[in-house]
Structure formats: structure tokens, C-alpha cells
Amino acid sequence: MLGLNKKDTTLLFIVVFMTLFAPFILNPFPVGSQLAQFNAGYPDLMQRFVIFGIFAIGFNILFGLTGYLSFGHAAFLGVGSYAGVWMMKLLSMNVIPAILMSMVVAGLFSVLVGYICLRRSGIYFSILTLAFAQMSFSLAYSVLTPITNGETGLQLGLNDPRILGVSQVEGSIPPANLFGIAMRDSYELTLGGWAFTFNAGYYLCAVVMIVAFYAAIRIFRSPFGLMLKAVKSNQQRMNYTGLNSKPYTFAAFVISGVYAGLAGGLMVAMDPLAGAERMQWTASGEVVLMTILGGAGTLFGPVLGAGFIKYFENIFSKINENVLHQWFAALPDSIENVLIAVVYPFIGKGWHLTLGIMFMLVVIFLPGGIMEGIQRLVNLFKRRRTTDDERAGGSSALANNAKAAE
Amino acid sequence: MDAILLQILNGLDKGSAYALIALGLTLIFGTLGVVNFAHGALFMLGAFCAVTLNNILSLSFTTIDPDRTDFLGNPLKVETPYVESWFGPEIGMAIIQWSVPLSILFAIPVMVMVGLIMERGLIKHFYRRPHADQILVTFGLAIVLQEIIKYFFGANPIPTPAPPAFAGSFDFGASLGLEPGQIIYPYWRLVYFSFAAVIIAAVFCFLRYTTFGMVVRAGMADRETVGFLGININKRFTIMFAIAAIVAGLAGVMYAPINSPNYHMGMDFLVLSFVVVVVGGMGSLAGAVLAGFLLGILESFASMAQVVALLPGINQIIIYLVAIIVLLTRPRGLMGRKGVMED
Numbered sequence: 001m002l003g004l005n006k007k008d009t010t011l012l013f014i015v016v017f018m019t020l021f022a023p024f025i026l027n028p029f030p031v032g033s034q035l036a037q038f039n040a041g042y043p044d045l046m047q048r049f050v051i052f053g054i055f056a057i058g059f060n061i062l063f064g065l066t067g068y069l070s071f072g073h074a075a076f077l078g079v080g081s082y083a084g085v086w087m088m089k090l091l092s093m094n095v096i097p098a099i100l101m102s103m104v105v106a107g108l109f110s111v112l113v114g115y116i117c118l119r120r121s122g123i124y125f126s127i128l129t130l131a132f133a134q135m136s137f138s139l140a141y142s143v144l145t146p147i148t149n150g151e152t153g154l155q156l157g158l159n160d161p162r163i164l165g166v167s168q169v170e171g172s173i174p175p176a177n178l179f180g181i182a183m184r185d186s187y188e189l190t191l192g193g194w195a196f197t198f199n200a201g202y203y204l205c206a207v208v209m210i211v212a213f214y215a216a217i218r219i220f221r222s223p224f225g226l227m228l229k230a231v232k233s234n235q236q237r238m239n240y241t242g243l244n245s246k247p248y249t250f251a252a253f254v255i256s257g258v259y260a261g262l263a264g265g266l267m268v269a270m271d272p273l274a275g276a277e278r279m280q281w282t283a284s285g286e287v288v289l290m291t292i293l294g295g296a297g298t299l300f301g302p303v304l305g306a307g308f309i310k311y312f313e314n315i316f317s318k319i320n321e322n323v324l325h326q327w328f329a330a331l332p333d334s335i336e337n338v339l340i341a342v343v344y345p346f347i348g349k350g351w352h353l354t355l356g357i358m359f360m361l362v363v364i365f366l367p368g369g370i371m372e373g374i375q376r377l378v379n380l381f382k383r384r385r386t387t388d389d390e391r392a393g394g395s396s397a398l399a400n401n402a403k404a405a406e
Numbered sequence: 407m408d409a410i411l412l413q414i415l416n417g418l419d420k421g422s423a424y425a426l427i428a429l430g431l432t433l434i435f436g437t438l439g440v441v442n443f444a445h446g447a448l449f450m451l452g453a454f455c456a457v458t459l460n461n462i463l464s465l466s467f468t469t470i471d472p473d474r475t476d477f478l479g480n481p482l483k484v485e486t487p488y489v490e491s492w493f494g495p496e497i498g499m500a501i502i503q504w505s506v507p508l509s510i511l512f513a514i515p516v517m518v519m520v521g522l523i524m525e526r527g528l529i530k531h532f533y534r535r536p537h538a539d540q541i542l543v544t545f546g547l548a549i550v551l552q553e554i555i556k557y558f559f560g561a562n563p564i565p566t567p568a569p570p571a572f573a574g575s576f577d578f579g580a581s582l583g584l585e586p587g588q589i590i591y592p593y594w595r596l597v598y599f600s601f602a603a604v605i606i607a608a609v610f611c612f613l614r615y616t617t618f619g620m621v622v623r624a625g626m627a628d629r630e631t632v633g634f635l636g637i638n639i640n641k642r643f644t645i646m647f648a649i650a651a652i653v654a655g656l657a658g659v660m661y662a663p664i665n666s667p668n669y670h671m672g673m674d675f676l677v678l679s680f681v682v683v684v685v686g687g688m689g690s691l692a693g694a695v696l697a698g699f700l701l702g703i704l705e706s707f708a709s710m711a712q713v714v715a716l717l718p719g720i721n722q723i724i725i726y727l728v729a730i731i732v733l734l735t736r737p738r739g740l741m742g743r744k745g746v747m748e749d
Contacts, residue, residue: 069541350557360546
């Protein structure tokens with residue numbers, strides 16, 4: 001279906017299902033219960049899940065397929081955000097031109113950066129991209145202040161022209177909208193103790209992400225994607241066979257830049273402001289973390305990694321000492337205090353520590369990220385079942401191993 | 407003339423820090439072939455060694471002085487540091503004030519421990535993995551170290567004063583026979599520069615004039631052959647890692663009075679130090695030192711008012727700009743050897 005084989009179609013359907021029903025899936029606990037703080041189904045966070053999912057999918061097209069580790073991808077996201085806000089300032093509050101413009105500008109910028117950085121590979125490529133990102137960050141803070149509004153960040157103003165739309169409604173800036181549907185509009189559904197929020201902005205992001213994910217599958221399965229994988233496995237051999245790999249890596253770089261711009265544009269569509277800190281190299285590091293944690297080179301891994309990190313950043317970091325005391329209240333005081341003393345550095349404000357440790361463990365033991373972990377579990381389960389089958393005279397383990405190797 | 411001299415002097419202290427960190431990075435890369443993104447964290451750990459020693463020395467006990475009263479009429483509580491009660495007020499006071507130079511003695515064993523644990527426990531397993539994996543795992547380690555420090559010391563910078571003997575500034579121009587009042591330079595920066603020069607000289611002498619250094623240099627040139635001669639080169643490389651950690655740590659200790667240590671200072675320096683290493687040439691020790699000072703001085707020239715007026719924002723991006731130009735025109739950096747990581 002849609003030019004995909006059966007396995008990919010299933011994957012696509014899983015993603016469609018998960019994104020469309022995210023308000024239900026992410027809100028498994030009733031309002032007011034002890035566990036309600038683990039609910040992630042509020043619009044702001046759900047939007048972030050999918051937006052960073054798109055960012056990571058794009059990054060994965062470069063890093064996962066070609067192995068070129070860029071440490072400056074946040075620059076494209078930042079440039080895209082600025083372009084998006086400017087479209088909203090000048091043209092109209094409709095999000096379509098803003099998002100399109102973000103993609104175009106980020107794409108052009110990545111053409112420039114990619115053309116220069118891709119002359120080198122390996123660590124030099126990483127350093128070059130890092131240098132470009134840091135340069136854009138510093139410039140956005142200092143010289144380009146007329147365009148970027150420096151430290152304050154670029155915001156909408158009441159007297160912006162907005163030549164294609166109304167400039168203001170009753171003395172306030174009109175909301176970002178999609179042909180009249182305001183992005184911040186939400187519909188609340190209460191079912192028993194549960195409350196679910198359906199947000200217009202989230203669904204726009206979700207649809208965009210599904211399209212982006214579909215495009216990524218097509219890229220992965222295309223001859224072009226195969227060529228990129230060849231670049232990763234052995235670029236030298238590829239060059240010796242007479243193929244010029246440069247255009248392929250360059251295309252991959254630009255595509256991932258456009259994805260980053262798309263993510264930046266969506267960010268602006270959800271919340272019309274842009275700041276330079278989005279371009280800092282720590283932001284680039286974050287998308288690297290997401291991709292590796294989820295599983296670089298897999299289709300679904302980066303989305304998983306993005307969701308994982310954003311969930312921890314927003315939910316885990318809210319757990320403070322009082323909450324811990326509530327949890328362990330049933331235990332005797334001495335044990336409670338010891339437990340809290342042990343757990344406390346890793347949660348709440350210290351969640352970065354947990355993230356760092358987890359990231360190290362993944363790089364050391366699971367180079368394929370969470371996806372590899374899942375794969376291993378599945379294999380383990382299958383093997384156990386096969387041995388059971390063998391005892392009953394069933395299929396051979398060999399065929400199963402071959403299937404796993406695929 | 408004065409202005410040029412002033413900018414060179416201003417660039418020296420930052421340049422020294424870049425050079426020291428880049429030297430350590432190059433030592434690790436040249437010997438073990440590992441790209442260490444946690445090197446900035448080692449620099450930061452060094453700075454926090456100074457903070458820790460300062461805190462330890464200032465530990466005090468409280469006594470109640472019945473003769474004096476505070477403004478509420480209660481007996482006055484007097485805090486006396488233990489050091490002062492042990493060595494007498496004058497020597498004790500001096501020890502506390504000189505805590506930063508004293509931290510050098512404290513930092514060396516700490517950094518050796520950290521370096522050995524890091525190398526044996528983690529980096530060892532990454533010799534044969536791709537550079538991308540090495541970058542990623544050390545990046546993760548840097549985050550972890552940073553967060554541990556943040557947990558214990560908080561997120562705010564902690565001022566760590568230099569000894570009072572070096573606290574002020576002096577008129578450097580006057581001592582060179584120029585007009586007085588033109589070049590005012592803080593003492594501590596001069597100390598930092600001299601310190602960096604001594605450390606760099608020590609590392610170079612160590613590599614040049616000792617048997618150990620000779621073996622290490624041989625190992626850097628051709629690891630396998632040295633191994634065939636029956637020398638356990640891995641053990642020596644591990645020691646070199648510890649030495650690189652010491653260099654980074656000491657750079658951090660002495661930098662504490664210049665910039666109050668905070669938990670992310672390592673990352674800030676790391677990015678620039680990597681640029682420095684690449685500009686100097688991967689694997690070239692002299693190149694790393696040269697590029698460190700060069701870029702430090704260049705940065706201070708670019709922040710001159712006249713230059714900024716001509717090319718606004720140049721002071722922010724000059725280092726990156728130079729790095730991009732060097733990388734594109736001279737792939738192996740200023741002094742890189744032929745054939746080492748050229749693509």
C-alpha cells in the first residue's frame with residue numbers, strides 16, 4: 001500500500017494510530033489521582049513530542065543513513081523559526097506560509113553550510129558543522145539583532161503589517177491559525193474521571209509528522225537511501241568503484257536541513273516566537289541524544305527517542321522531594337529517608353544526570369538504541385518459542401535466525 | 407603600539423587555557439586515537455578542586471565569646487576556621503588565602519585518579535570503535551560529570567579569589583618604559599600565563615628527554631612496532647591519559663580566580679578547544695599549543711573597538727571563521743603531520 005511493503009505499512013499505521021490517539025494514550029491516569037502527574041496528554045507537550053520527532057527523523061536521514069555526525073543541526077531549526085516568525089509578521093497569521101518559508105530558508109541555509117562542510121568527513125565534519133552553528137548563534141545574538149531581536153527573541157508586534165490578513169483584532173494580535181482554525185483551540189472531553197484534550201495545533205503537527213514519517217520511509221527504501229547506506233558502510237570503496245558519493249550526502253544534508261526547518265516552522269506555528277538559544281550547540285546535542293537513544297538508522301527510533309527525552313524533561317523533572325515523600329510515606333522513616341537520599345539526585349532537577357547515564361549505557365551496550373533493545377527482546381522471545389517448537393518437531397531455528405538478521 | 411601589546415597580553419590568558427586543554431586533547435588523540443569530548447569536564451573538575459579545597463580549608467567551628475555581644479545583646483558567636491586554630495591565626499589565614507595555588511597539590515592526585523578510572527573503565531573499550539561512538543560516549547560522560555558537580559555545588563558560579571599578593575593589577579606599560587597608565591594588567595593573568603608556559607614546557611621536556619617520553623613518542627609514530635619490541639605500550643598510553651587529565655585539571659585550578667567556576671565552564675571551553683586542536687592539526691602537540699595562543703590573541707584583537715566598528719560581530723565568530731578557513735584550505739591544520747586524519 002502507498003508503495004510500501006507490508007512491514008512498513010504496518011509501521012506507518014502504528015505511527016498514525018499513535019499520533020492520532022495520543023491524547024488518549026498519553027493520559028492513562030484519571031485527573032486528581034496520585035499518578036495524574038505522569039499524564040503527558042496536554043497540548044504543549046504533545047506538540048513538542050511530534051515537533052522534535054520530525055526534527056529527529058530529519059537528523060536521522062543524515063546521521064543514521066550516511067554516518068555523518070552533525071553537531072550543528074539546531075542552526076537550521078533556529079533559522080527556520082526566524083523565517084516563520086517573519087512571515088507571520090509580514091504576511092498573515094496563517095501558518096501555511098510560515099511553515100513553507102521556514103522550510104525554504106532552512107533548506108537554502110543548509111545548502112550553503114552543507115556545500116562547505118561536506119568537503120570534509122569524520123570528526124572534521126562534526127567540528128565544521130559545530131563551528132557554523134555557533135557562528136549563527138553568536139551572530140543572532142549580536143550583529144543580526146535587527147532581524148533576530150537579539151536576546152529578547154523575535155516576537156510578534158501589534159503594528160506588524162501583515163499585508164494579507166488582519167493586523168489586529170480588538171487591539172490584540174490575532175492567533176496563529178490555519179484558514180480560521182486557531183492553533184490554540186482545544187476541545188475538552190471528559191469521560192468519567194478522565195479528561196482528554198484535543199488541540200487543533202497538535203493535530204496539525206501530527207498530520208505533518210505522519211507525512212514526514214512517510215517521506216522518510218520512502219527515502220529509506222529508495223535506491224537513493226541505499227546509496228546513503230553505502231556511504232556509511234564504506235565510502236572509500238564506493239568512490240573506487242567510480243561513484244561520486246558527494247551529491248548523495250549533500251542531498252541527504254539538505255533534506256535533513258529542510259526537516260529541521262519544518263520543525264522550526266511548526267514550533268513557530270504553535271507559539272509565535274523565536275530565540276537564539278534554539279541554535280546553541282547544546283540544542284544540536286539534544287537531537288543527537290534523541291536519535292542515538294532511540295536508535296540511529298532505524299525508522300521509528302528517532303521518534304521514540306524524541307518522545308522519551310521530552311517526556312523525561314517535562315514530567316520526570318517535576319518530581320520534587322515532596323512528591324517522593326508522598327510515594328514512600330508507607331515505609332518506615334529511616335528507610336524512607338535513605339531511599340529518598342539515593343533517588344533524589346537522579347530525578348527532578350537532576351534528570352539530566354539520569355539522561356547522561358542512560359545515554360552512556362546505550363552507547364556502550366546498545367549501539368542501536370532502544371530499537372535494538374526491543375529487537376533483542378523480541379529475538380529472545382522468539383528463540384525461546386522456537387526451541388519449544390523444535391522439541392515438538394517444528395520449524396528450524398535457522399530460518400528464524402535468518403529472519404531476525406533481515 | 408601600546409594597543410597591540412595590550413591585546414596580545416589580553417589574549418594570552420585565554421590563549422593559555424586553550425593551549426593547555428588542546429595540549430591534553432592532542433596527547434590523548436595522538437596516543438590512544440580517541441576523541442575525548444569529556445576533556446572540558448576535566449578542566450571543570452580541576453576548577454572545582456580549587457573550590458573544594460577552599461571550602462575544606464574554610465571549615466570552621468563556632469565558639470561563644472562571652473565577653474562580646476551582638477546587637478541583640480546575646481553572647482557573640484565567633485566562627486574560627488580549624489586551620490586558624492591549629493596553625494595560629496596568621497599562618498591559618500595565609501593558608502586559606504593561598505588555597506588556589508595549594509589546590510595544585512590537591513588536584514594532581516584527584517586528576518590522576520579520575521584519569522585512570524576514566525581510561526581503564528570506559529575509554530579502553532572504545533579504542534576499536536568508530537570516532538563517532540567515542541565522541542558520543544565521552545559527550546555522555548561530560549554530561550554526567552557536569553551534573554554531578556551541579557548537584558554538589560549548585561548552578562551558580564562560585565567566586566574563588568586569588569591570593570591577595572596577586573589580587574590587584576599593575577602597570578605593565580610603565581615597567582617596560584612606556585607611558586604609565588596605558589597597559590594595566592592583573593597580576594593573576596601573568597601568573598596564569600607563566601604557569602601555562604611552565605606546564606607546557608614540562609610536558610614537552612618530559613616527552614623529549616626521558617626514556618618514558620621516548621617510548622611514548624615512538625608509540626605515537628608506530629604503535630605496532632613498539633609493541634613488537636616487547637614494550638607494553640598500552641600501559642604507557644594509559645599513563646599519558648592521566649597526564650593529559652592533570653594538564654586539563656591544573657589549567658582549571660589556576661583558571662578559577664579568573665572566571666568563577668560554574669558547572670558548564672568545561673563545555674564552553676571544550677568547543678573552542680576542539681576548534682583549536684583542529685586548527686593546530688590533529689595529533690600535533692606543537693600545533694595545538696601554537697594554535698591555542700594564536701586563536702586566543704586573535705580573539706582579543708577582534709574584540710578591539712576599532713575592529714568591531716569596522717566588522718560588527720567579528721569578535722564573536724573570529725575563531726570559528728578561522729577554523730573554517732583553515733580546514734578548507736589546509737586540511738591537516740597548521741602543523742599536522744601528513745597522513746594523520748586528513749580526510
